[in-house]
Amino acid sequence: MPVAPAEDRTLTNDQITEAQSKESVIKRVPELPADADYSLFQSSIEIDESLTRPNEDFPAKVMSHSKNHLDYLAKIGIRDRISIAWPKSLYIPAKADWKNYWILPAPKENLYSHSWTPAPLPYGYNTASKDDGSLYSFQQLRSVDKFAQTEAGLGVLYVPDKTLSVVSFQPQVNCISETRWYAMYNNLIVAGTTFIKTSLILAVWQSIPGPAAWELINYRQIEVARQGPDSGSGFSQVMHNQKNFTGKDLATQFLVQSYRTYLFGVVARVSIWSTLTDNYGRPLPLIQDGTFRVWGVLSCIIPQIEIYQHQVHIP
Numbered sequence: 001m002p003v004a005p006a007e008d009r010t011l012t013n014d015q016i017t018e019a020q021s022k023e024s025v026i027k028r029v030p031e032l033p034a035d036a037d038y039s040l041f042q043s044s045i046e047i048d049e050s051l052t053r054p055n056e057d058f059p060a061k062v063m064s065h066s067k068n069h070l071d072y073l074a075k076i077g078i079r080d081r082i083s084i085a086w087p088k089s090l091y092i093p094a095k096a097d098w099k100n101y102w103i104l105p106a107p108k109e110n111l112y113s114h115s116w117t118p119a120p121l122p123y124g125y126n127t128a129s130k131d132d133g134s135l136y137s138f139q140q141l142r143s144v145d146k147f148a149q150t151e152a153g154l155g156v157l158y159v160p161d162k163t164l165s166v167v168s169f170q171p172q173v174n175c176i177s178e179t180r181w182y183a184m185y186n187n188l189i190v191a192g193t194t195f196i197k198t199s200l201i202l203a204v205w206q207s208i209p210g211p212a213a214w215e216l217i218n219y220r221q222i223e224v225a226r227q228g229p230d231s232g233s234g235f236s237q238v239m240h241n242q243k244n245f246t247g248k249d250l251a252t253q254f255l256v257q258s259y260r261t262y263l264f265g266v267v268a269r270v271s272i273w274s275t276l277t278d279n280y281g282r283p284l285p286l287i288q289d290g291t292f293r294v295w296g297v298l299s300c301i302i303p304q305i306e307i308y309q310h311q312v313h314i315p
Contacts, residue, residue, distance in 0.1 A: 043068045046064075086107055090102070090304060090306055091110050091112060091304065092106055093112050093131055093303070094111040094113075095131040095132060096132070096303070101304065111130075111156075112131075112133060112155070113156055113263075114263060120151075121147075123142055123295075126150045126151065127152060128152035133154065133302040133304075134300065134301055135153065135298075135302070136298075137150045137198075137298045138295065138297045139272055140295035141272040141274055141294040141295065143276065143284040143286060143292045144283060144284060144286045147274070149269065149270065150269070150270050151269040152267065152268050154265065155265030156264050156265075156305055157262070158264055159262070160257060160260070160262075161258060163257065163313075163314035164257055164312075164313040165312045165314075166256075166311040167309055168307070168308045168309075169202055169250075169264050169305075169307055170248065170307070171202065171302055171304075172247050172303055172305070173301075173302050174243075174245075175224060175244075175298060176240070177224045177225040177297070177298050178240050179198070179238070179295070179297075180227070180295050181196070181227055181236045182292070183234060184234070185291055185292065186289065188278065190232070190276055190277070191276070191281075192277050193230060193276070194228055194272065194273065194274045194294050195230075196227040196270070196271070197223060197270075198223075198226075198298040199221050199222060199269050200268060200300070201222075202219060202252045203218070204216075204219070204254045205263045206261070214263055217254065221269075222245075225239070253310055266300075266305070268299075270297060271296075272296060
């Protein structure tokens with residue numbers, strides 16, 4: 001009786017490659033730890049069996065069982081990655097006491113780097129300090145002006161490490177706003193109104209070559225307080241408003257790109273508008289006898305700024 005030829009079980013190169021490819025895919029599948037492993041189960045069986053008969057080695061088996069449990073828990077435990085390094089997202093005033101914020105000093109790149117005070121319009125005054133995180137803006141309206149404004153700002157430098165991402169800019173700001181309307185004209189009939197607004201502006205600029213140095217990318221304005229519109233003759237007491245903004249209160253998102261240097265800034269601004277004329281519609285004269293006092297002030301302390309990576313579009 002003829003014998004059937006043995007089946008050829010040799011794998012071809014293509015079959016081997018396919019099998020290896022499947023194995024590679026399987027290895028890339030996300031894994032979770034098992035509920036237990038064999039050694040853990042076996043040590044539990046030994047403990048249980050030891051309880052059915054006197055055994056002088058029982059304490060040793062208990063210790064072994066304990067070690068198996070603890071080793072397994074240590075192996076599968078999910079832990080937060082702990083670092084005592086300065087938080088990358090946290091920025092503080094250049095001369096602040098770092099011990100009030102963290103256990104190690106802040107690196108230079110996490111200190112406030114810029115402060116600025118554009119020239120105010122007449123009767124204006126402003127100061128800014130990157131050393132202590134303070135801003136102060138005062139502006140008085142002259143009777144001959146239709147608009148007056150002053151501002152002071154400070155900021156930090158930021159260089160993204162992702163190709164295209166969205167970051168959340170979160171400064172903490174404690175501020176006091178005051179406004180004053182006093183219009184008691186001597187022998188003058190006046191028409192029109194005045195309006196005062198104090199505000200915080202969160203902005204981001206991009207470093208560019210040339211004399212301009214910085215190009216505005218985007219900004220957000222947050223009103224702190226307002227006075228008016230006030231019309232005719234009269235006055236109010238100094239209106240006082242104190243506000244404390246947390247980082248989450250002011251959180252603003254900006255789109256940024258890698259290989260670029262950005263300036264993230266906080267600006268304290270006082271703006272005053274006027275439509276005042278005399279009863280014939282003519283501009284008012286310059287009044288300097290104290291009977292026209294319309295002004296606003298915004299003082300701020302910014303103890304810290306945080307910049308968080310919110311969303312990554314392109315790694």
